[in-house]
Amino acid sequence: MPAPPRLRETAAFLGLAAFAAAIAVRLAVLAIGGGESLAATAVRQRQVETTLPARPGDLLDRHGRLLATTVTADSLYLVPRAIPAEEIAACCATLAEAIDADAADLEQKIRERPDGWFLWVRRRLDEDTAGRVRDLALPDEWWGFRAEYRRRTPLGRVGGSVVGLRNLDGRGVNGMERVLDARLRGVPGVRTSVRDARGASRAVLENRSRPPVPGEDVALTIDAAIQRFAEAELDHVQAEFAPVWSCLLITDPHTGETLAAASRPAFDPENLAGLPPAAWTHHAFGTPFEPGSTVKPLFVGAALAEGFATVDETIDCENGRWQVPGTGRLLRDVARRGALTPGEILIHSSNIGVAKLAGRMGNATLHRIAATYGFGRPVGANLPGPAAGSLRPLEGWDDYSTQSVPIGHELTVTAAHLAAAHGALANGGTLLPLTLVRGGRPPVASRVLPREWADWLVAGPLAAVVEEGTARRTRGDDYRLFGKTGTAQLWDAEAGRYAEDRTTASAVIGGPVRAPRLLAVCVVHDPQGETRGGGSVAAPAAANVLRFGLRRLRVAGDAAPLPSPVTARDADRRPVR
Numbered sequence: 001m002p003a004p005p006r007l008r009e010t011a012a013f014l015g016l017a018a019f020a021a022a023i024a025v026r027l028a029v030l031a032i033g034g035g036e037s038l039a040a041t042a043v044r045q046r047q048v049e050t051t052l053p054a055r056p057g058d059l060l061d062r063h064g065r066l067l068a069t070t071v072t073a074d075s076l077y078l079v080p081r082a083i084p085a086e087e088i089a090a091c092c093a094t095l096a097e098a099i100d101a102d103a104a105d106l107e108q109k110i111r112e113r114p115d116g117w118f119l120w121v122r123r124r125l126d127e128d129t130a131g132r133v134r135d136l137a138l139p140d141e142w143w144g145f146r147a148e149y150r151r152r153t154p155l156g157r158v159g160g161s162v163v164g165l166r167n168l169d170g171r172g173v174n175g176m177e178r179v180l181d182a183r184l185r186g187v188p189g190v191r192t193s194v195r196d197a198r199g200a201s202r203a204v205l206e207n208r209s210r211p212p213v214p215g216e217d218v219a220l221t222i223d224a225a226i227q228r229f230a231e232a233e234l235d236h237v238q239a240e241f242a243p244v245w246s247c248l249l250i251t252d253p254h255t256g257e258t259l260a261a262a263s264r265p266a267f268d269p270e271n272l273a274g275l276p277p278a279a280w281t282h283h284a285f286g287t288p289f290e291p292g293s294t295v296k297p298l299f300v301g302a303a304l305a306e307g308f309a310t311v312d313e314t315i316d317c318e319n320g321r322w323q324v325p326g327t328g329r330l331l332r333d334v335a336r337r338g339a340l341t342p343g344e345i346l347i348h349s350s351n352i353g354v355a356k357l358a359g360r361m362g363n364a365t366l367h368r369i370a371a372t373y374g375f376g377r378p379v380g381a382n383l384p385g386p387a388a389g390s391l392r393p394l395e396g397w398d399d400y401s402t403q404s405v406p407i408g409h410e411l412t413v414t415a416a417h418l419a420a421a422h423g424a425l426a427n428g429g430t431l432l433p434l435t436l437v438r439g440g441r442p443p444v445a446s447r448v449l450p451r452e453w454a455d456w457l458v459a460g461p462l463a464a465v466v467e468e469g470t471a472r473r474t475r476g477d478d479y480r481l482f483g484k485t486g487t488a489q490l491w492d493a494e495a496g497r498y499a500e501d502r503t504t505a506s507a508v509i510g511g512p513v514r515a516p517r518l519l520a521v522c523v524v525h526d527p528q529g530e531t532r533g534g535g536s537v538a539a540p541a542a543a544n545v546l547r548f549g550l551r552r553l554r555v556a557g558d559a560a561p562l563p564s565p566v567t568a569r570d571a572d573r574r575p576v577r
Contacts, residue, residue, distance in 0.1 A: 047205065048193050053170055054186025055149055057215035059163055059177070061224040062259070062438055066154045068163045068177070068269070073150035074130040075123040080116040082141040091142065095121070098132040123168055124150040151177075157268040158228045161282045162220070162261050162436065164384060165269050174280065175384045176220065176436060186215035219438040221257035225552060226250055230262040230545045237541050238264050241527035247284035247415050248541060249521045250549050253423035253510070256380070256432035256443050259518070259549060261285070286385035288412035289504045289525060292488030292534070293349045293470075295370075295413075297457055298421055299406040300342050300357060302369045305453045308360045314339035315353050322352045327399050331355055346461040346484070347469045355403035366405055367394045372448050373421040373431060375413055380420075380434040389413045408488055415506075419521045422484070422508045425462070426516035429454035458482050463513045470535035474509055474543035479550060480558040481543060482516075483509035485534035490526065503532045507539035509546050512558045520546040 059068040076099065083091055088110050089103075096103035099122050109119060121143075125133070130145065151166050153159070164175015172181035189212035192205040230248045237246050250260040265279040281287055303309045320336035323329065333350050345353030358366055370376070376391030389412045397405075404410040416434050424431040429449035462482035465471045470485040486506040489498035505527055510519040522542035531537060 047208075050191045050193065052189035052191055052212045053149055054188050054212035055214040056151070056166065056170060056186060057184045057217040059180075059184070060217060060219045061159075061222045061227075062219060062257075063223065064219070065224045067159050067220065067222065067224070068151060068153050070149045071152050072147050073124040073126070074133075074145040075148045076121040076125060076130075076133060076143065076145060078110065078119045078121055078143050079141060080110045080113050080119055082139075083110065085114070091138065094136055095133070095138070095143075098136055099125070099129055124148055151269065153269045155224060155228070156270070157266060158231055159222060159224065160269050161263045161266040161279075162222060162227075162384065163269060165272075175282065176218075176382075179382050179384055180218050180437070183218055184215040187213040189213070220436050221259060221438055222261065222436065223259045223549075223552070226260040226545065226549045227262065229548045230260040231264075231266070233541045233545050234262045234264045237522075237524055237537070241524060241529060241531070241537055243524045243528070244526045245278055245283045245287065246522070246524045247282070247287075248523075248545060249284050249415050249419050249519075250545055251419045251423055251434060251519050251521075253426035253432075253516055253519050256420070256423065256434050257438075258419075258434055258436050260545065261436070282384050283523070283525075284415040284521075285383045286387050286414070287525075288387050288389040288414050289506075289523065290409050290411070290488040290491075291413050291418060291506060292408035292486030292504065293351075294418055294484050294486035294506050294508055294534070295408045295411075295421070296349065296354050296406065297346055297425060297462060297484055298373055299361075299366065299369060300346055300354060300461075301425070301449050301453050301457050302365075303357045303361055304342060304456075305450050306361075306365070308365075309342050309357055311342060311456075314341055315345065315356050317345070317350045317352045317356075320352070322355070324355065324399075324403055327403075329400060329403065331403060343461040343464070346457075347464045349465075349470055349485070351403075351407045354406050358402050358406040363397045363402055364394060366402065367391070367397065370405060370411060372446075373417075373424070374433075375411055375417060375421075379414070379416045380436075382435060382437050383416065384436075386416065387414050389417055408486055415521045415523045418506070418508055418523075419519060422510065422521070423519055424448050425454045425457050426482075426510045426519055427454075458510070458516060459513055462510075466509070470533070471507060471509065471539045471543075473535060474507075474539050476543070476547065478557040479511045479547060479555075480513040481509055481511040481546070482513050483507060483539065483542070485539050487533045487535075501532070502526055505532060505534040505537035507534045507542045509539060509542040511546055511550060512555065514558055517553065517555045518546055518549045520549075 056070050058066060061067055088107055092103045092107040096106055153163055162175055164177035165173050166177050167173050170185055172178040189210050192208035194203045234246050234248050246264045248262045251258050261284050263283045265276050267275050267279045317337045317340050319338055320333040322331045331352050333352055335348055337348060340350060340353050370391050375389055377388050378386040391411050401410050420434055428451040429447055430445045431448045432443045432445050462484060466474055466481045466483055471483045474481055488504045490502040492499040505524045508521050510516050520542035522538040524537045527537050
């Protein structure tokens with residue numbers, strides 16, 4: 001039996017009332033507790049976080065002169081969605097002419113992103129280019145500049161291979177910029193802003209933003225004046241001998257600090273066009289080579305210190321030709337000499353004399369000596385691209401190695417290895433790692449030779465190398481110098497032997513003899529022409545820069561009055577050869 005009409009109406013009314021009440025309750029809840037959350041969600045959806053780059057710290061020389069600094073530059077961007085389709089081609093043509101870009105390429109990028117809010121066009125414009133863009137008077141909503149940091153090297157190419165490069169994202173990718181990146185780059189900040197429906201920024205949320213923290217300024221051990229002089233000297237070497245590469249180091253043997261580190265070919269960090277691949281490597285730290293005779297003092301000194309020879313004994317150098325017993329190998333000396341003392345063996349750079357001493361020592365001792373001087377491992381922890389060189393494990397040595405290693409073959413080193421090893425002779429027998437960074441922890445030193453033998457090598461045979469031996473072209477009337485030269489023939493892989501007409505010429509020169517203050521290492525790889533020896537090619541360059549450094553430091557000559565101070569301006573003067 002159907003319900004009475006009035007009862008059905010009452011039920012329908014009550015149902016509608018309940019539904020209305022539920023809606024009212026929900027609206028009240030939203031108004032009281034949920035509305036704020038919805039509003040916050042809407043705000044968050046319109047928030048944009050922008051990374052604020054940190055200003056990288058400066059690189060300074062040891063006297064506070066700027067080697068690398070940071071300036072603000074304009075970076076150009078476009079807003080593709082704001083440019084009418086019919087205006088894109090004209091906009092790109094006009095803009096491309098101003099910034100020397102490809103108009104078609106730019107137009108393609110815009111049309112591929114017609115709804116884009118942001119498109120990089122060219123980052124870190126120079127002032128002239130940025131001015132030309134402003135003069136175009138394009139509609140403001142089409143484009144804009146964003147301020148970014150740009151690295152500047154006030155000295156240009158001078159020190160460029162030491163300083164290195166930072167990429168567009170502010171990361172160090174080469175040289176000391178890479179080595180010190182963690183200290184230099186700083187900490188980026190964040191700016192949180194709110195955009196309206198059209199994408200325009202309306203407000204910055206300070207409580208959700210943080211400023212960038214600038215990077216640390218770092219002082220290097222480089223002396224800009226000595227560095228400039230060293231690079232000028234290497235330019236002269238490159239012009240005269242046309243080698244594949246060359247490098248020159250000036251170090252303080254008592255601290256391991258590097259006052260100059262020149263390398264050729266090199267680059268200007270602000271002008272990288274047309275660089276040969278060899279320019280990216282700092283050859284003093286990153287390019288190993290067979291050192292030749294420059295390592296002979298290390299092994300002769302050890303032979304004397306460990307009792308394998310005495311100072312006064314003579315060794316038959318076989319008139320310059322010796323067939324090694326048991327191997328049939330023929331060793332030659334440049335000069336034909338007979339009996340020589342250990343000191344005279346170094347003065348005249350006798351391969352035969354060194355080889356005979358090495359035969360007494362044996363491979364195990366020779367390998368230990370080479371390892372003690374740091375060969376086969378990087379010579380410092382904060383150098384740009386340091387190479388370890390090569391020192392084969394002892395089990396890989398044979399009878400040929402006995403005579404080869406002490407005369408600078410079957411192992412490779414860098415100029416930095418030679419600077420550290422000869423630095424130990426100059427400072428009294430202590431091996432120090434090289435460094436390019438001022439301050440910091442004291443270097444970890446290790447005793448490699450008793451002081452009396454290190455001092456004897458410097459004041460005796462190594463000083464005589466300059467006075468009467470292979471480095472006599474470096475003699476002067478201001479400072480008494482000491483040193484050793486090397487002329488290592490290059491290995492010809494196709495012929496399976498050492499080439500007669502290709503060499504690596506090297507020289508280590510230090511001074512003054514009475515109290516060594518600086519050390520210079522010059523390496524010239526594959527010089528061209530008739531002159532290819534270390535005494536003729538590398539030693540004069542090393543001595544020229546060494547003398548400049550000593551004068552700049554006001555080091556008194558061995559038998560001369562105190563020289564006048566040398567200023568940075570003097571570094572521009574052409575070396576006297």
